Amino acid sequence: MTKITRSNRKDKKYKVKVGKKTIHFGAKGYRVKPGTKAGDAYCARSSGIKGKNNKKSANYWARKKWRCKGKKSMR
Helix, strand or coil, rough: CCCCEEECCEEEEEEEEEEEEEEEEECCCCCCCCCCHHHHHHHHHHCCCEEECCCCCHHHHHHCCCCECCCCCCC
16 A cells, blocks of 8 residues: 655645655645635645545645545545
8 A cells, every 4th residue: 555645845735655656735824624614625626636536646646645436525
């Protein structure tokens, strides 16, 4: 299983290692709030971005963190 950890980049909040590649994602200063209106809005916006099913995509990991199921964020 791949583990999401804190990023060491100043502009990103999280990172994950997939194979030999490290993916940094998540804006610094924002909170991940799954199951809220903000979560639903994020999931709806990000559902149209390519790569939501690609483990080498930052969008995939951000949607996983927000617990997106389609256009809804689950608690």
